[in-house]
């Protein structure tokens with residue numbers, strides 16, 4: 024589905040269908056500046072990741088109590104994905120704020 028997506032680099036608006044990355048972030052190549060733009064994942068996906076992380080941590084604790092050392096491979100990937108998502112969300116919010124400011128300046132509200 025085509026969406027209007029804001030480029031965090033040049034504030035260009037791209038009407039495009041984003042590709043999902045391996046970790047589930049929508050990504051697209053900006054038509055104006057040519058940069059690859061990553062957007063934060065959907066809330067539903069972030070919540071799913073958190074649930075997986077919770078289950079994984081419970082599993083790890085149960086393993087430790089049982090005297091087993093479990094290797095948190097997938098957990099590290101999930102923590103990385105969520106950490107990066109927080110950064111992407113902030114980046115996009117900052118870009119949206121700049122974009123709104125820019126529009127206000129170029130197109131002042133009629134009084």
Ligand SMILES: [Zn+2]
Nearest residue numbers: 030033053056
């Ligand atoms: Zn751009």
